[in-house]
Amino acid sequence: MATNQEEVSLLGVVGSPFVCRVQIALKLKGIQYKFFEENLVNKSELLLKYNPVHKKVPVFVHNEKPIAESLVIVEYIDETWKNNPILPSDPYQRALARFWSKFIDDKIGGAVWKSVFTVDEKEREKNVEESLEALQFLESEIKGKKFFGGEEFGMVDIAAIFIAFWVPMVQEIAGLELFTSEKFPKLYNWSQEFMSHPVVKEVLPPRDPLFAFFKARYESLLADSK
């Protein structure tokens, strides 16, 4: 259980959708924490010590106990701080929340990324097709709901921040149309609703530098392939 003498830290980088998930959860729960900005080109001793397996961010550290993997962290936060629940209390609804969160990681993250940051035309086409197919499942799943979690946002919404904020940015850079209001009107409405939620709005990274970062990466990829 949470006590008054909490030591809560997050090792991350600004601009990572996985780190952002944890930040949304922490903000929703109203938890104060120290943010340690990592340099992924020169990883800190702390990161290597706390996540020797993957050596990746985010790493969440609660009273010196480290946890890696964004969705594992989000569940831990939800189980440790009980206010503003992130997962539903009903076991079946919890299972569905876990299913869709995993779906987003397995079927959308990689496919969208490879749609954008791929030189090979065939590879891109395949990934574009997979991205669209996966997004269609989410379009059906959001139905007429305000959030995936219902009236309040939850685990699936947090997992899907990648779709709301990152996908529009990287598709613009590559001149692709993956996630648009025409193709996925309900999911698009959800994304607007979610990003204007006070909790989410406050933790989203600034768009312009991130856009410039991804654009440079995309252009360097194109240049290398010529």
Place this chain on the structure above:
Amino acid sequence: MATNQEEVSLLGVVGSPFVCRVQIALKLKGIQYKFFEENLVNKSELLLKYNPVHKKVPVFVHNEKPIAESLVIVEYIDETWKNNPILPSDPYQRALARFWSKFIDDKIGGAVWKSVFTVDEKEREKNVEESLEALQFLESEIKGKKFFGGEEFGMVDIAAIFIAFWVPMVQEIAGLELFTSEKFPKLYNWSQEFMSHPVVKEVLPPRDPLFAFFKARYESLLADSK
């Protein structure tokens, strides 16, 4: 909560490590269920209806409510039937159990499979290396414990049934040495302990037909590549 009028079904195939995970959980909890054997070449209406997203087994159906994804199902079973707990009660230990279960799925399943069922030599070497590296992390993690879960087996053990039972079989077929008692003595001891546990022993599929099935698949792959 569980009631007396339970309808519990499992759509699966004998010989799938993912289906076996669910069977171990059900056996541990002492839950009676109907098993529907799927033909994956000609999938049933029921499977397509209950898992329209992935169209894969296992699908667990509890009182007409379907759940897919083996680890999601195992957590659901643990939350619904409280006897013989599968996940620890402490949130931090739960997070670690989820972390290692995910690690097994992300880092071992695919790498071992591609080590065996790959024609390309470079691709095989890369995957063998990744498999060994990942197994080493589990060798360190099991330490001197009887099970990953401690004195009783839990979520990580269930996730790792693939390593105990399937890996020795497919590596033998391909003439590879991935998971051996010399390379990973502690993990090997764990695997023997786990497979001789009465609950696990009773749900493991018969080895010989499965070995023949994988061998035929391996030989057909080799033949196709000539």
